[in-house]
Amino acid sequence: MRTLNCMVLALLVLTIGAVAQQAALAPETQQPASANQPAAAQPAAAQPAAAPAAPAALATPVTMDQVVDRFIEREKGLIKMLSARTPVVETYLQNLTQDTQLGPVPKDDHYFLGRMDLTDSIDRNDYLKDKEDGMQKRLLGGFTKLFKFQYQPLGFSWMIYADRNDFDRQHYEFRYVRREFTGDVRTLVFDVTPKKDAGKGRFLGRIWVEDQDFNIVRLNGTYTHASRNTYYFHMDSWRLNLIPGYWVPTYIYSEEGDFTAGAKNKIAFKAQTRMWGYNLKAGTANDELTQIRVDSVKDETPSAQDASPLAAQREWQQQAEDNVLERLQRSGLLAPEGELDKVLQTVVNNLQITNNIELPRPIRTRVLITSPLETFSVGNTIVISRGMIDVLPDEASLAAVLSHELAHVVLGHNLGSQYAFNDRMLFSDESTYQNFGFKHIPEEEAAADKKAIEMLKNSPYAQKLDAAGLFIKVLQTRAPQLAALLQAHLGNSIAENGTVTRMSQLATSAPALDWNKLDQIAALPLGGRVRLNAWDNKVEMVKAQPVAITSARDKMPFEVTPFFPRLTRYGANTPNAGPVSATTASSANVSAPTN
Ligand SMILES: [Zn+2]
Numbered sequence: 341m342r343t344l345n346c347m348v349l350a351l352l353v354l355t356i357g358a359v360a361q362q363a364a365l366a367p368e369t370q371q372p373a374s375a376n377q378p379a380a381a382q383p384a385a386a387q388p389a390a391a392p393a394a395p396a397a398l399a400t401p402v403t404m405d406q407v408v409d410r411f412i413e414r415e416k417g418l419i420k421m422l423s424a425r426t427p428v429v430e431t432y433l434q435n436l437t438q439d440t441q442l443g444p445v446p447k448d449d450h451y452f453l454g455r456m457d458l459t460d461s462i463d464r465n466d467y468l469k470d471k472e473d474g475m476q477k478r479l480l481g482g483f484t485k486l487f488k489f490q491y492q493p494l495g496f497s498w499m500i501y502a503d504r505n506d507f508d509r510q511h512y513e514f515r516y517v518r519r520e521f522t523g524d525v526r527t528l529v530f531d532v533t534p535k536k537d538a539g540k541g542r543f544l545g546r547i548w549v550e551d552q553d554f555n556i557v558r559l560n561g562t563y564t565h566a567s568r569n570t571y572y573f574h575m576d577s578w579r580l581n582l583i584p585g586y587w588v589p590t591y592i593y594s595e596e597g598d599f600t601a602g603a604k605n606k607i608a609f610k611a612q613t614r615m616w617g618y619n620l621k622a623g624t625a626n627d628e629l630t631q632i633r634v635d636s637v638k639d640e641t642p643s644a645q646d647a648s649p650l651a652a653q654r655e656w657q658q659q660a661e662d663n664v665l666e667r668l669q670r671s672g673l674l675a676p677e678g679e680l681d682k683v684l685q686t687v688v689n690n691l692q693i694t695n696n697i698e699l700p701r702p703i704r705t706r707v708l709i710t711s712p713l714e715t716f717s718v719g720n721t722i723v724i725s726r727g728m729i730d731v732l733p734d735e736a737s738l739a740a741v742l743s744h745e746l747a748h749v750v751l752g753h754n755l756g757s758q759y760a761f762n763d764r765m766l767f768s769d770e771s772t773y774q775n776f777g778f779k780h781i782p783e784e785e786a787a788a789d790k791k792a793i794e795m796l797k798n799s800p801y802a803q804k805l806d807a808a809g810l811f812i813k814v815l816q817t818r819a820p821q822l823a824a825l826l827q828a829h830l831g832n833s834i835a836e837n838g839t840v841t842r843m844s845q846l847a848t849s850a851p852a853l854d855w856n857k858l859d860q861i862a863a864l865p866l867g868g869r870v871r872l873n874a875w876d877n878k879v880e881m882v883k884a885q886p887v888a889i890t891s892a893r894d895k896m897p898f899e900v901t902p903f904f905p906r907l908t909r910y911g912a913n914t915p916n917a918g919p920v921s922a923t924t925a926s927s928a929n930v931s932a933p934t935n
Contacts, residue, residue, distance in 0.1 A: 391583035391584060391586075391875070392421050392583065392586070393585075394583075394584035394585025394586070395414070395417055395553070395585045395586075398410070401554070404516045407516075407528060407549070407554060408509070408514045408530070410554040411547075411549045411554045411555065411556055412507060412508055412509070414553065414554055414555045414556070415501065415502065415507050415555075415556055416507070417586075418501075418555065418556075418586060418587070419458075419501060419504065421586055422458045422588075422589075422618070423458055423459050424458075424459075425458050425618050425619075426455045426456060426457050426458070426617075426620065427455070427456050427458070427615045427616060427617050427618045427620070427672075427874070428453070428454070428455055428456075428615065428616050428617040428620070428672040428673070428709070429452075429453075429454055429455070429456045429613065429614070429615050430451075430452065430453045430454075430613065430614050430615075430710060430711060431450075431451070431452040431453075431611055431612070431613040432449070432450075432451050432452075432611065432612050432711045432712075432727075432824070432825065432866070432900060433449060433450045433451075433452075433594075433609055433610070433611035433612075433900070434446040434447075434448075434449045434609060434610050434611070434822075434899065434900050435447045435448050435449065435450075435608065435609045436597055436599075436608040436609055436610065437608070438599055441855060441892060442855065442892055442893055442895075443599070443893045444597065444599050444608065444610075445821075445899075446818065446821045446822060446898070446899065447821055448821055448823070448824075449821065449822050449823065449824040449825055450824050451711070451712060451824040451825070451827070453710060454770070455617075455672070455769060455770060456500075456615070458500075499543075499559055499575040499577040499592055500577065500589035500592070500615065501589075502532065502543040502547065502556070502559055503542065503543050506538070506542075507543075510535070511534060511535055511538040511539075511542065512532055512533065512534055512535060512538065512542070512543070513532070513533045513534075513535060514530050514531075514532055515530060515531045515532075515533075516528065516529075516530055517529040517530060517531055517546070519551075520548065522548055522557065522558065522907045523905070523906035523907035523908055524906070524907065524908045524909070524912060525550050525557065525581075525907040525908065525909060526550070526551045527548040527549055527550055527551065527557060527558075528548070528549045528551055528554075529546060529547070529548055529549075530546065530547050530549065531545075531546050532544070532545060532546065532547055532561070534564060540564070541563050541564075541572075542563060542564055543559070543561060543562075543563055544561050544562055544563065544564045545559065545560050545561010545562060546559075546560050546561060547559050547560075550581075550587070550907075550909075552909070553585060555579070555581075555585075555586065555587040556579065556587065557578070557579050557581075557587050557907055558576070558577065558578050558579065559575070559576075559577040560575070560576045560577070561574070561575070562574045562575065573594045573596060573611075574594060574595060574596060575592050575593065575594045576592065576593045576594075576902060576903065577589065577591070577592045577593075578590055578591040578592070578903055578905050580874065580905060580907070581907070581908065581909050581910040582618075582873060582874060582875040582876075582910065583875055583910060584910050584911075585910075588615075588618055588874055588875060589615055589874075590614070590615055590616075590874040590905070591612070591613070591614060591615075591903040591905065592612075592613040592615075592903075593610075593611070593612060593613075593900075593902045593903050594609075594610070594611040594613070595609070595610045595611070595902070596608060596609055597609060597610075610899070610900040610901075611900060612711075612866065612867065612900050612901075612903070614711075614872070614874075615874055616672065616709060616872055616873075616874040616877055617672035617874070617877055618874055618875050619875050619876050619877075620670070620672045620769075620877075654700060654701075656757060656760050657719045657754055657756075657757055657760070658701070658719060658720075659760040660718070660719060660756050660757045660758070660759040660760035661718050661719025661720065661721055661756065663759045663760065663762065663764075663765055664718045664719075664756055664759050664776065665706060665718070665721060666765075667759075667765045667772070667776075668708070668723075668772065668776070669877075670769070671769040671772045672709070672769065672877065673708060673709055673710060673772060674706055674707070674708055674709065674723070675706065675707040675708075675709050675726075675872070675877050675878060675879040676876070676877060676878055677706065678707075678878050678879060678880065679880055679881075680707055680729075680870065680879050680880055680881055681704070681705050681706060681707065683881060684705035684707075684722070684724065684738075684742065685703065685704070685705050687735060687738055687739050687742055688703050688705060688722065688742055688746055689703075690739070690799060690800055690801070691739060691742070691743055691746055691795050691796070691799050691801075692746070694795075694798050694799045694800060695794075695795045695798050695799065697746075697750055697795075699720065699749065699750070701720045702720070703720050703721070703722060703746065703749060704720060704721040704722070705721065705722045705723070705724065705742070706721055706722075706723050706724075707723070707724060707725070707726055707729070707870070707879050708723050708724065708725040708726065708830070709725075709726050709872060709877060709879070710725050710726065710727065710829070711725065711726065711727035711730075711825065711866060712725060712727055712824070712825055712826070712827055712828065712829060713725060713727050713728040713731065713825060713826055713828075713834055714727075714728060714828035714829065714830065714831050714833070714834070715728060715741060715742070715744065715745050715831060715834075716745065716755075716778040716828070716830050716831025716832070717745040717748050717749055717755070717778070717831075718755060718756040718759075718778055719754065719756065720749055722742060722745040722746065722749070723745075723830075723831075724741065724742065724745075726870045726872065726879065727825070727866060728741060729869050729870050730864060730865075730866050730867055730868055730869045730870055731863045731864050731865070731866060731897070731898055732811065732863070732864070732869075733807055733810075733811060733861045733862060733863055733864055734804070734807050735801070735804075736801040736804035736805060736807045736808050737807050737808045737811045739796065739799065739801040739808070740792070740796060740801070740805070740808035740811070740843055740846060741843075743792035743793075743795050743796050743799075744788050744789060744792045744842060744843055745788075746792070746795065747787075747788040747789070747790075747791035747792040747795065748780065748784065748788045750791060750795075751784070751787055751788060751791055753780055753784045753787075753788065755778045755779075755780065756778055759776075773829045773830065776830055777830060778830050778831045779828075779831060779832050780831075780832055785832055785841070785842075789842065789843055789844075789845065792843065793843070793845055793846070796808075805846060805849070805850075806849075806850050806851055807862075808843070808846050808850075809846040809847050809848070809849055809850025809851075810847075810850050810851065810853060810860065810862040811846075811862055811863050812840055812842075812843060812844060812846050812847040812850070813847045813850055813853045813862060814853055814862035814863045814897050814898075815834070815835065815840050815863065815898075816835075816839070816840045816844075816847065817853065818897060818898050819835040819838050819839060819840055820838035822898055823838070825898060855892040855895065856892055858889050858890070858891070858892070858894075859889075861889070861895065862895075862897060863897035863898055864897065865896040865897070865898070865899045865900070865901045866898065866899065866900055866901070867900075867901065867903070868882065868884060869881060869882055870882065
C-alpha cells in the first residue's frame with residue numbers, strides 16, 4: 341500500500357515538474373496576434389492557447405497620480421481584450437444557518453452555470469434551464485425585490501471589473517494605502533470611493549495593482565448605494581496572470597451574513613464564482629476542422645477484412661465516445677487531456693490489475709470542470725467532476741468513486757451509442773445538458789455498486805475503505821442541504837432526495853462519524869485539490885501546504901470557502917504556487933493515514 345501511495349505521489353511531482361517546463365516553454369509557442377484582431381481569426385482552441393499580444397511596454401510611472409492613470413488605462417485594455425470572449429461562468433452558493441457546534445453551516449444551495457458575453461454589457465446565457473425565471477433578468481450587480489428573494493447569477497459575476505463603463509477620475513477617488521506582497525507579486529493597494537454625484541451602482545472598496553504593468557489583480561468591496569429594493573453583494577475578486585501582459589478574472593468569492601449574538605440575518609450565504617474557457621471559440625467551421633481526430637483513422641487491424649459484428653459494435657461505441665468527449669471539451673465543460681488524468685488512470689489501473697480485468701481498449705479518464713459532485717462513463721472513458729475530486733479526502737475514496745464507473749464499463753453497461761450519429765453533436769454549447777445524458781437504469785446502478793465493492797475488496801485499497809465509508813457517511817449528513825451540489829447534470833446523481841444512493845454499502849462498515857475527532861477528515865471543502873487554468877481549461881493537482889485543523893469548525897466538508905490564490909507572474913517558475921482556497925485545511929493529506 342505504501343508503494344502505491346508513493347507511485348501516485350511520484351506522479352503528482354511529475355505533474356508539477358512537467359507543468360513548470362510547459363510554462364517556461366510557452367512563450368515560444370505563442371502566436372502573437374494584434375490586439376484589434378477579431379477572436380475568430382485566431383487559431384482554434386485545440387491549438388496551444390493563442391494569447392493576445394501583450395501591451396507595449398511603457399515608461400514606469402513615477403508619481404502615484406501616474407500610477408492611477410496607468411491602472412485605469414490597463415483596466416480599459418483588459419475590458420477591450422476580453423470583449424470578444426465568452427467565458428464559462430459558474431456560481432455555487434450555500435445559504436447558511438447557525439449550528440451550535442459547527443458554526444455557520446449550509447442550509448440549502450443553488451447552482452448557476454452559463455456563458456458570459458463580455459461585449460458591450462456583461463451578459464450571460466445559462467446552461468441550466470431557468471427554474472425561477474429571475475435568471476433572465478438583466479440586472480446589474482445585485483438583485484431586486486429583497487423581500488421576494490431571488491438570486492441573480494449575473495450579480496455574482498459582475499465584479500469581474502470594478503466599473504465596466506466609468507472607471508475613471510471623474511467618477512472615483514483613488515487613495516493610495518500601502519505596498520503589499522500578494523503571493524510572489526508586489527502590489528500597490530488603493531482604496532476606491534465613488535465621487536458624490538457619481539450615481540448608483542458604483543464600486544466601493546479596495547484594489548490591488550501589480551507593480552510591473554500596473555494591472556489590477558484583486559478587487560474587494562461592494563457597490564453603492566443600496567436602495568430599498570436593490571441589494572449589492574460583497575465580493576472578493578481575483579485575477580491571474582495567465583497570458584502575457586494581462587490578468588484574467590478567475591475567482592470571485594461572495595459572502596453575506598452576520599452570526600454575532602443578536603444579529604438578525606435576512607441573508608446569510610457564501611458563494612464561489614469561477615470563470616474559465618476564455619480561449620474557447622464560438623464553434624466555427626474552421627474550429628471544427630482542426631479538431632478532427634486523425635489518430636483513429638489509421639487501420640491497425642491485422643487482416644484487411646471488414647470488421648466482425650462485435651468489432652463493428654466496438655468501433656461504433658468508440659465513435660460515440662470520441663464525439664461526446666470532443667463536444668464536451670468544445671462546450672468548455674471538459675478539461676483537455678492532461679497530467680491529472682494520469683493520476684486518475686493510475687488509480688483505475690490499480691483496480692484493474694488487482695482484479696485481472698482486461699479490456700479490449702484501455703480505460704481513459706477525463707475531468708469535467710464543474711463543481712457538482714458527479715461521475716459518468718461513456719464508452720471506455722470515465723468522467724469525474726472537479727468538485728468531486730476536490731472533496732474526496734484520500735486516494736481510497738477516489739478509488740471507491742472511480743470503481744463504480746469502472747464497474748459499468750466492465751459490466752458492459754454502455755451508454756451513449758446514439759452519439760455516434762454526428763447530427764446529434766450539432767447544438768449550442770449552452771444546450772449541452774439538454775442534449776447529452778448518461779443516466780443508467782436503477783438495476784444497472786445497483787449492479788455497478790455491487791461489482792465495485794467486489795473490486796475494491798481485491799484492490800490495494802481494501803484496508804482503507806473506512807475512509808471511503810466515512811466519506812459516504814458525512815455526505816449523508818449533508819445531502820439534504822446540498823441538493824444543488826449533488827445534482828448530476830449528465831450522469832446519475834450520487835444522492836436522490838437527500839439520501840445517498842451511490843456506494844452506500846461502504847458506510848455500513850465504516851467507523852462512527854465524530855466531529856470532535858480532529859484527525860477524522862471525512863470530506864474536504866470545495867476548491868482545494870484541483871487548479872484550473874481559466875485561459876486554456878487545463879487542470880492539475882494543487883499541492884497545498886497542510887494547515888492544522890484546530891476545531892470541528894475547521895472541517896467544513898463540502899463547504900464553500902474564500903479564495904486565496906497565490907499570485908505569480910506569467911511564466912514564473914513557481915509550479916506550486918497555485919490558486920488555493922483559503923482553508924484547504926487538509927487537502928495535502930492524499931497519503932495521510934486515515935485512522
Ligand atoms: Zn452509475
